[in-house]
Amino acid sequence: MTARVAEIWRHPIKSHGRESLARVTLREGRTMPWDRRWAVAHDAAKADGSEWAPCQNFSRGAKAPRLQAISARSIPAEGTVTLTHPERDEITINPDDAADQARFIDWVKPISPTDRALPDRILRVEDRGMTDTDYPSISILNAASHAQVADRIGREISINRWRGNLVLEGLEPWAERGWIGQRIKLGGAVLEVREEIVRCLATTASTRTGERDADTLNALMTGWGHKQFGVYAEVVQSGEVQKGDPLEILS
Known part of the structure; x- marks a missing residue:
């Protein structure tokens, strides 16, 4: 082949x-368009969205394994991302919208470990994805x-x-x-x-x-x-x- x-x-x-x-x-x-466009900063993160930051600032599967079961569907023209998880109801958000960010944090906290820094806010850096x-x-x-x-x-x-x-x-x-x-x-x-x-x-x-x-x-x-x-x-x-x-x- x-x-x-x-x-x-x-x-x-x-x-x-x-x-x-x-x-x-x-x-x-x-980076690939809309790949790692946003990242979820935890409550101990020093990242502020002004520039690329290393992965230690973000909620990720290494510390929160249940995140690995999330699937996504995005509509770039509308700026929306729909997320599904076997333990959560489907949610559609605009990650740049403050109200939707709050809804997302409420959605993701139940599948985040309580003995780790908790998800706090969504960040985006202009012109590049938040790769590792x-x-x-x-x-x-x-x-x-x-x-x-x-x-x-x-x-x-x-x-x-x-x-x-x-x-x-x-x-x-x-x-x-x-x-x-x-x-x-x-x-x-x-x-x-x-x-x-x-x-x-x-x-x-x-x-x-x-x-x-x-x-x-x-x-x-x-x-x-x-x-x-x-x-x-x-x-x-x-x-x-x-x-x-x-x-x-x-x-």
Whole structure:
């Protein structure tokens, strides 16, 4: 099979849901449109929305595993995001609206651990998503690598545990680890692969239930001697990417 784009995902509110796309236009030097557009600052956060801030300032699946079970649907033209969770009623909000922010905080607190800093406010930084990297990154996953991790765990798990943007199929397992410093082409976009992604406890939680039920980190360590899965890349040439587009390694 020719290596190609199998899935495209974005996460409108960092760590609070994901949605599948058929295509996306990537812009040079930018994060994926509407990916991590907002982030939920907790009540001990120092972030104020004036600039990018590291993940420690935000509610996230590593500390609040039940967040992993949130799904999202967004309508950019209307500025709205709809969130669903197996323990909560569906909610639709405009994350930039103060009243809707308050409704969201009330909605998410019951699925947030009480022994951790609690969700407090939603922040947005102009012109970039609140990725885990201090540069505007796109995260890329290899479906064959995921299959090997699932085999080591002993059962099927969702690839969405890794919270990636682009899922590629038709590759050899772990081929992506050899791309650091290289450029790849997907559809009309060219990306430069910057680094591997070090994983955290968020990946141990089910995207269906939000319960920690699979030791992904131990599987990575015992199987391959590291806790890395997937790679971060930066867009260096704008273009549209859609499901089915082939992968071309340029250099």
